[in-house]
Amino acid sequence: MAGNSDPLTPRAKIAVTAGKAVAAASRAAGRGSGSVIGGRVALKLDPDLLGRLAGHLDVTLVSATNGKTTTTRLIAEALKAAGPVVSNALGANMPAGITSALAGGADARYGVIEVDEKYLVGVAQATDPKCIALLNLSRDQLDRAAETRMLAENWREGLAGSKAVVVANADDPLVVWAASSSPNVIWVAAGQMWKDDAWSCPSCGGVMQRPGDDWFCGECGFRRPTPSWALSGDHVLDPHGSAWPIHLQLPGRANKANAASSAAVAAVFGVPPQVALERMYQVQAVAGRYDVVQFQGRDLRLLLAKNPAGWLETFSLIDPPPAPVILSVNARGADGTDTSWLWDVDYTRLSGHPICVVGDRKLDLAVRLEVANQQFQVCEDLDQAVQLCPPGRIEVIANYTAFQDLRRRVGN
Missing domain, CATH: 3.90.190.20 (Mur ligase, C-terminal domain)
Structure with a gap:
């Protein structure tokens, strides 16, 4: 446990109540779930509310270009084996949406939070996470998203020295570079189908060499770390070399990779791979995806x-x-x-x-x-x-x- 903080301050309680009221009004007007507008109002009234709401939780943050929502859902299912979980399951992944989600988690022990890549560092500073899962980085929303290496640099600088256990994809050079500033990293061989954003070394700009499943920079020596967890066909290999079968209702190799990373996260909280992977079978669709x-x-x-x-x-x-x-x-x-x-x-x-x-x-x-x-x-x-x-x-x-x-x- 992150240690029970003081009960919410009167100001925080007013902010939560106001946020919920605005969200309910938004839903009643047919304007969606109301989580974002409710969270914005709550944060206006108490700018420190996100940190206060996370104070009693063991928090996991999940960030990536692709697979955030699904992986968040898989981790949340796995951690339910250890206690009550609060999560932003509908994918509202910026501070306002995250605040709304956590406002409903007073009785939870764990918070499993999907975070937009651009907001990861700020949310991490506010919530003091126990674990951060970094899955991949690639080009997205070209008109407004930072170039991928800039985003990786933001992660690298912002997470440097973080106390969180970082669970990171060893097959994505940008993710490896971003995570390498953290003192406690668990590497997962989750694979990387799309390689077009990682042909130059994020460390020195040299050309990446990619023999087989390996990668390294021939100029500065930056290279793929040795993973302790791995996706191998339809199994997850744990750090002891045991192979655990993946049974998912979600299709595709990418979701098996998400399950491998999720199993590594669950283990940080003491949930064994077999239990974690069995619970992940419950997930049939994620916010309508795969339905x-x-x-x-x-x-x-x-x-x-x-x-x-x-x-x-x-x-x-x-x-x-x-x-x-x-x-x-x-x-x-x-x-x-x-x-x-x-x-x-x-x-x-x-x-x-x-x-x-x-x-x-x-x-x-x-x-x-x-x-x-x-x-x-x-x-x-x-x-x-x-x-x-x-x-x-x-x-x-x-x-x-x-x-x-x-x-x-x-x-x-």
């Missing part, structure tokens, strides 16, 4: 992919051709307004799939698919796209706000 829903006589599997690394992982888990695929891309504020990232995605991996394109930026995507020599149809909306597909399963891949639009349309 299969009935719509117009078809089975739609909803898949979220927000950036090139995410699309690459998603292509690896869809049904083989000729399974139809619907792609939807928006470029609203939450997505990032720059769609040039579409040119970094290898859409030739969809060859043989009938493709329908929808979303605000369907024409941007259509141009990209044309250049990739793919067969596709541009549709007005999801309804038209589904009608063009034969009965059976349809893989639906969408970026962030497009995914929310789809969930609303299918009633998920």
Whole structure:
């Protein structure tokens, strides 16, 4: 335990009450969960509220470009074996949303918190975490996100000397460089499918060498650390060399990697791998991701992919051709307004799939698919796209706000 802090101050209690009231009003008005606006109001009234709410918790922070929400959910399930857990399960991962989530955790022992990459250092300073999980770093939201090496440098400087146990992916050079300033790191061989953001050494700028699964810089000697945990096929290898089977209802290699990192985090809190991995089987879908829903006589599997690394992982888990695929891309504020990232995605991996394109930026995507020599149809909306597909399963891949639009349309 982090040690019981004093009960919340009167000011903090007023802030929590006001935040919950505003959130309830927002929900009643049909404007979403209200967690972000509620958290903003609460933090305005007590700027130190996040730290106060975390005071009685053993906190784990989870940050990455891809896989944060799913890994947070898997860790939360695993830690329930050791005690009550509070978590921002819906993915509101900036300080306001995190504050709202923790406000509901007065009786919890553990806090498992997904944190946006840009806010990780500040949230870590406020919450004094026992564990920080760092999964990957790649390009995302090009119009406003820091270049990946700058983000890694921010982590490296901000986490230097942290008392937290850092569980980090040994296969991502940017993550390794960021985590290496911490005195207590547990390395996990979780794999790295997308390598295009890590060809130059984050330490000296030299060219990274990548023989097999290894990597190193030929100029400064920066190299892959020896992992103590590893994903090996359908098993997690623990530091003692024991292999524990992964049984997930979530699809794909990326989720097995998330499970391996989650098992390493759970072990920090004394939950054995077998118990942790068995509990992870409970997770069927995460904020609508991977759900299969009935719509117009078809089975739609909803898949979220927000950036090139995410699309690459998603292509690896869809049904083989000729399974139809619907792609939807928006470029609203939450997505990032720059769609040039579409040119970094290898859409030739969809060859043989009938493709329908929808979303605000369907024409941007259509141009990209044309250049990739793919067969596709541009549709007005999801309804038209589904009608063009034969009965059976349809893989639906969408970026962030497009995914929310789809969930609303299918009633998920």
